Amino acid sequence: MRNALRRFGRTHEARLLLVTVALMIFLSFATKNFFTIQNALDLLTSYAFPGMMAAGLVVVLVAGGLDISFTAVASIAQYLAVLAANHYGIGWLGLFGIALAVGTALGLLNALLVTGLRIASIIVTIAMLNVYYGLLMFVTGGDTINSLPDWFANGLSWVVAFDSHQNPYILNMQMIGLVLAFIMTWLLLNRTSVGRQLRALGGNPEAAKRVGFNVLRLNMVAYGYMGFMAGLASLVQAQVAQTVMPNALVGRELDVLAAVVLGGASLFGGVGTVLGTILGLALLAILQNGLILLGVASFWTECFTGIVFLVAVSTIAWERRRQRLAIRRVIGTAA
Amino acid sequence: MSALGPFNRATARLGPVNRRLILLLVALVIVFGLLLGHRLFNAASLRSMAYQLPELGILSLAMMIPLLSGGLDLSIIATADLSALAMAWILTHMVPAHPGFAWVAWQVAAIVAGLVLAAIVGMLNGLIIAYLEVSPILTTLGMMTLIKGISIGLTHGGVLSGFPAPIVFIGNGDLWGVPIVLLIFVALAIPVGIMLTRSPFGQVLNMLGSNEAATRYSGVDTRRALVKVYILSGVLASVAGVVMMARFNSANAAYGESYLLVTILAAVLGGISPSGGFGKVTGLVFALVILQLISTAFNLLNFSQFLTLAIWGATLILVAGVTRLREHFLR
Amino acid sequence: MPKFLEMTGISKQFGGVRALSDVDLDIAAGEVHCLAGENGSGKSTLIKIISGVQPPEPGGRIMIDGHEVSGLTPAESIRRGIQVIYQDLSLFPNLTVAENIAVERHHGLHAVNWSAIRDTAQAAMQRVGVSIDPQSFVADLSIAQRQLVAICRAIANDARLVIMDEPTASLTRHEVDALLALTLELKRRGVAVVFVSHRLDEVLEIAERVTVLRNGEKKGTFEARDMTDRRLVELMTGKSFNYELSETDLSAAPVVLAVRNLSRAGDYDDISFEVKAGEILGITGRLGSGRTELALSLFGMSPPDHGEIRIKDRPLQLSSNREAIANGIAYVSEDRLSLGLIMEQPISSNIALPVLERLRGPFGLVQAGRWRETVRRWIADLGIKVSDPENPVRTLSGGNQQRVVLAKWLATEPSLLILDSPTVGVDIGAKDGIYQIVRDLAASGLAVIMISDEIPEVLYHADRILIMQEGRIAGEYLPHQVTEAALRQAVDA
Structure with missing residues (x-):
């Protein structure tokens, strides 16, 4: 146990946790509203969408790939699902069924292309982002769906308690979706054989083939799971927005990537954890929330995000370089 | 001994990539020619193509150089916007109302200031990538967020507009019927092409893109070269910023954002290897002409610009697929 | 000693190139055998055939444990106890030692049984007397330790024949000695070991027989104790190299x-x-x-x-x-x-x-x-x-x-x-x-x-x-x- 703790202390996640907690403590004292249940609930609700996307993306990164197209996939999934719900009485099951099926199918298409074309996954998925998004905008003419079915617009939210001013604490679909997404990803990566195969593939693709892991099938799991998460997240987002705009999500893909990388996942594959992803996202969310609560004009949020991100990736790179040099020394003097 | 040196590669031999692109271009010209005939191949639509192509073209040059070095620059659009805003601020605040020496001097100063600012941003990218060994994607992603953040912070998302006549002329004027913006693109593409094939730096760039460590062991200061790469990329992006600013007669923190991923698409379509080391300016130019032809033809066919976007993406997938199939069956 | 593997009349052609022609090879259970040859001599093709990656041409026979096997696939080869350790070791640097050793347990779709993985790894390490922290990551190990992990993985898969490709290339003398000791331990347990190399001076010490290939043909199998470096070179290249000792007068040189x-x-x-x-x-x-x-x-x-x-x-x-x-x-x-x-x-x-x-x-x-x-x-x-x-x-x-x-x-x-x-x-x-x-x-x-x-x-x-x-x-x-x-x-x- 102590051994495990010491091991954890040396990880990127531990340092990230330290920074995040320090920031939380600072904000709790510096602002009136940060350390409140209401603020926490608000944060969970508004960061549910990027969080669920991050939960999907970390799986792709662990498997040694990269997906840029998921915002377009989510846009298509939510558009089709809500359109169908408005026209036919398909209910919750139908709504989620359509969104998840569409998302997964497009993810699988990505997997086929990435594996078959043998060019960098970033290039394939950039191209597919344009294909998906272009076709969606072309077919819909860019029209927004303004009215959601009532049962969906107001559904799945429960008042669980009241604060001293009788404001309700609400448990909603966003929170459930977010927690579910992270639990599912954690189970996939750490508790299933396929998750371990994905990690092995990301760590050494050549060896994975030799051991007999099926690369196409694993890519289909990774990109399909990303698509599945995009489908799920798309509905969660649609409910927050209360409209479906075909161009609302595209453009946020790099923000999600930033959160996952901040959480320690490597673009070279094989490295990345659910805890890290949660912390990476939490750090960005708390930073942006804190700036607003501190009264910094919201125009400066992006600038601070950029600084924090640059500092973080520089530290990660520096740390990895140090470790590499240390290992080389150990090997060099092993005699 | 045939074709020695990298020189003949650029001139005598087209290479398989360019052959394939020319084939595709000819096919498109025939198809669109049959569909549209004179509506496509007339002076007006050729002129409109000539006005539109340079923006994406210059930005793609800015993306191409880091790609060749084995990297990527996601901050080009943000750099273009930041430097355009800096130029626009000087143009709208410092330039006197009436022509005279100060009127000219401030306009020149504005453009120089924008270029220098972009060079500094590029240098920061290069220093972080070369000396801290952060991966280019992450460095430039962070830099993109940071400098876009600065642009938004300073302008509150607003627009700076209303420039002196010479600036507007850069964007909308022509010389002997040739748009100035196209002349700017050509004036950049040719020296960049020569630099890549014939200068020591161009050679180093390709070698570095294939294998950084071996290049360093060969006595090349690869870190310095990397810093140069990103400075160049920044400066080229800044020129694209001038073109955008002049064409719209305004500057904003978010102009041209949809171009970012398209520049990567154009470069890869043009045969620039996404893993670095190989690629030519000629290939990029062919790719740009193909993309522009599709865009203009679709516009004339009354298809939405978004269908164009989809077809652009599909073209890359298609070309990659054909290449892959040929590899598969030729073996 | 009973033969574990017997191959006769193995030929293989790629395109127009003969990679192997009519090669025989037999390995006894618990034997340490060297396979020597230059690049392009057919060594790697032979290994690919043994491991089921490539089929031999018709006429070639493969017998494992005295039973003829036809249509050997990689999975079948592994099932029969043949394990190849390639020069790059094929390990996963981002997984733990235990997972690398017990990687076969990750096949298919099921819940991961972490304690079974640890047990498998421990058992394999104990059997050959290796002690490495099963929870440490392979990325943090030295090359020599990684090699031990690769061997333990072969053992965990019930290897009866371990083929090692150029195993000593990046080891220190001390590490080579450890590897040789481990090889003897494998031998004691009835596991055969084949070293594939073009530098054999070290492994010749413990090997019993050497098989030499040249240009896809077998030049013979020899008792290792009769073999010298010079003879081996001659067999592998078909030429003999007699170098003169150098004696240059450099007294006046700057x-x-x-x-x-x-x-x-x-x-x-x-x-x-x-x-x-x-x-x-x-x-x-x-x-x-x-x-x-x-x-x-x-x-x-x-x-x-x-x-x-x-x-x-x-x-x-x-x-x-x-x-x-x-x-x-x-x-x-x-x-x-x-x-x-x-x-x-x-x-x-x-x-x-x-x-x-x-x-x-x-x-x-x-x-x-x-x-x-x-x-x-x-x-x-x-x-x-x-x-x-x-x-x-x-x-x-x-x-x-x-x-x-x-x-x-x-x-x-x-x-x-x-x-x-x-x-x-x-x-x-x-x-x-x-x-x-x-x-x-x-x-x-x-x-x-x-x-x-x-x-x-x-x-x-x-x-x-x-x-x-x-x-x-x-x-x-x-x-x-x-x-x-x-x-x-x-x-x-």
């Missing part, structure tokens, strides 16, 4: 490089020596003895902590390899594939890379004529067999690649040439050509340092030999005053 009390913490300590113009100084020692680190310091890549380097009597403070090159020092890296050459790029660009600045002409551009002339001259001078200098270096054979490395460094007109393991991965026949070039260069007045862990290489091709041990110079020898055996002993002492 000193090119003088090193005084050079030290760098953790790498080497208190090194002093001289190299004269026209001299070939051999430096040998085990991996980790500091030989490569010393060379990198002389080449300006890692500055020494103390001491002095003088070139032609001028003191040098090198802060980069660019300064070293400018002062006439060239360094041929031991790692040709990743540091010596840029494999995907043209031969011509590789040769011109270190001298690009010198080829500059008007407008700062490279002068096409001078570029062409430089490339042509060095391709001709070193006899590099090239159809088109614009082809990628990758398309050349190992020997020709190494000549391209020499060409690129000679183009810098050095006065000191440092060769680090110059014939690694080069066929024995092609090695001869490289030695000839090096001798000619020395004869023309170049000072040469030749670093190698192959004792005969320094014995027969150097004028003077230094032995390095744990970062220090442990002895200096003249070739005609010492025997190969004595040198080997001094290296391993």
Whole structure:
């Protein structure tokens, strides 16, 4: 146990946790509203969408790939699902069924292309982002769906308690979706054989083939799971927005990537954890929330995000370089 | 001994990539020619193509150089916007109302200031990538967020507009019927092409893109070269910023954002290897002409610009697929 | 002893090329067997057939445990207890030792049973007497430890035959000894081991039989105790190489490089020596003895902590390899594939890379004529067999690649040439050509340092030999005053 703790202390996640907690403590004292249940609930609700996307993306990164197209996939999934719900009485099951099926199918298409074309996954998925998004905008003419079915617009939210001013604490679909997404990803990566195969593939693709892991099938799991998460997240987002705009999500893909990388996942594959992803996202969310609560004009949020991100990736790179040099020394003097 | 040196590669031999692109271009010209005939191949639509192509073209040059070095620059659009805003601020605040020496001097100063600012941003990218060994994607992603953040912070998302006549002329004027913006693109593409094939730096760039460590062991200061790469990329992006600013007669923190991923698409379509080391300016130019032809033809066919976007993406997938199939069956 | 594996009449053709013709091979249970041959001799094709990756041509028979197997697949081969450990070891650096050893348990779709994985790994490690923390990551292990993990993985898969491809290439003597001890332990448990290598002096100590392949044909299987290095080379190449010991009179030659009390913490300590113009100084020692680190310091890549380097009597403070090159020092890296050459790029660009600045002409551009002339001259001078200098270096054979490395460094007109393991991965026949070039260069007045862990290489091709041990110079020898055996002993002492 102590051994495990010491091991954890040396990880990127531990340092990230330290920074995040320090920031939380600072904000709790510096602002009136940060350390409140209401603020926490608000944060969970508004960061549910990027969080669920991050939960999907970390799986792709662990498997040694990269997906840029998921915002377009989510846009298509939510558009089709809500359109169908408005026209036919398909209910919750139908709504989620359509969104998840569409998302997964497009993810699988990505997997086929990435594996078959043998060019960098970033290039394939950039191209597919344009294909998906272009076709969606072309077919819909860019029209927004303004009215959601009532049962969906107001559904799945429960008042669980009241604060001293009788404001309700609400448990909603966003929170459930977010927690579910992270639990599912954690189970996939750490508790299933396929998750371990994905990690092995990301760590050494050549060896994975030799051991007999099926690369196409694993890519289909990774990109399909990303698509599945995009489908799920798309509905969660649609409910927050209360409209479906075909161009609302595209453009946020790099923000999600930033959160996952901040959480320690490597673009070279094989490295990345659910805890890290949660912390990476939490750090960005708390930073942006804190700036607003501190009264910094919201125009400066992006600038601070950029600084924090640059500092973080520089530290990660520096740390990895140090470790590499240390290992080389150990090997060099092993005699 | 045939074709020695990298020189003949650029001139005598087209290479398989360019052959394939020319084939595709000819096919498109025939198809669109049959569909549209004179509506496509007339002076007006050729002129409109000539006005539109340079923006994406210059930005793609800015993306191409880091790609060749084995990297990527996601901050080009943000750099273009930041430097355009800096130029626009000087143009709208410092330039006197009436022509005279100060009127000219401030306009020149504005453009120089924008270029220098972009060079500094590029240098920061290069220093972080070369000396801290952060991966280019992450460095430039962070830099993109940071400098876009600065642009938004300073302008509150607003627009700076209303420039002196010479600036507007850069964007909308022509010389002997040739748009100035196209002349700017050509004036950049040719020296960049020569630099890549014939200068020591161009050679180093390709070698570095294939294998950084071996290049360093060969006595090349690869870190310095990397810093140069990103400075160049920044400066080229800044020129694209001038073109955008002049064409719209305004500057904003978010102009041209949809171009970012398209520049990567154009470069890869043009045969620039996404893993670095190989690629030519000629290939990029062919790719740009193909993309522009599709865009203009679709516009004339009354298809939405978004269908164009989809077809652009599909073209890359298609070309990659054909290449892959040929590899598969030729073996 | 019962035969575990018997193969008869194995042939294989790729395209129009015969990779194997009518080869027989048998391995007894618990035997240690060496498979020797040069690149292209058919070694790797034979392994692919044993492991089920490639089928043999009709007529070839494979018997495992006395039963004929037809249509052997990789999965079937593994099921029957055949395990190949490739040179790159095929481990997953980002997974734990336990997961790597028990990786077979990750097949299929099911919940991970972590305790079963730990037990499998522990059991495998216990069976062969290895102790590595099962929870540590493979990325944090030394090469030797990684090799042990790979062997444990084979054991965990109930291996009855372990085939190891070039297992000693990157190990120190100490680590090789550990590997040999482990091999004997495997043998005791009835597991057969096949070493595939073209350098067999170490494994010959414990092997029982050696099978030699040349050009896809079997040259025979021999008792290991009757085998000598020289005979093996003859069998593998079909030629015999009789080198004369070098004896050049260098008393009048000027000193090119003088090193005084050079030290760098953790790498080497208190090194002093001289190299004269026209001299070939051999430096040998085990991996980790500091030989490569010393060379990198002389080449300006890692500055020494103390001491002095003088070139032609001028003191040098090198802060980069660019300064070293400018002062006439060239360094041929031991790692040709990743540091010596840029494999995907043209031969011509590789040769011109270190001298690009010198080829500059008007407008700062490279002068096409001078570029062409430089490339042509060095391709001709070193006899590099090239159809088109614009082809990628990758398309050349190992020997020709190494000549391209020499060409690129000679183009810098050095006065000191440092060769680090110059014939690694080069066929024995092609090695001869490289030695000839090096001798000619020395004869023309170049000072040469030749670093190698192959004792005969320094014995027969150097004028003077230094032995390095744990970062220090442990002895200096003249070739005609010492025997190969004595040198080997001094290296391993």
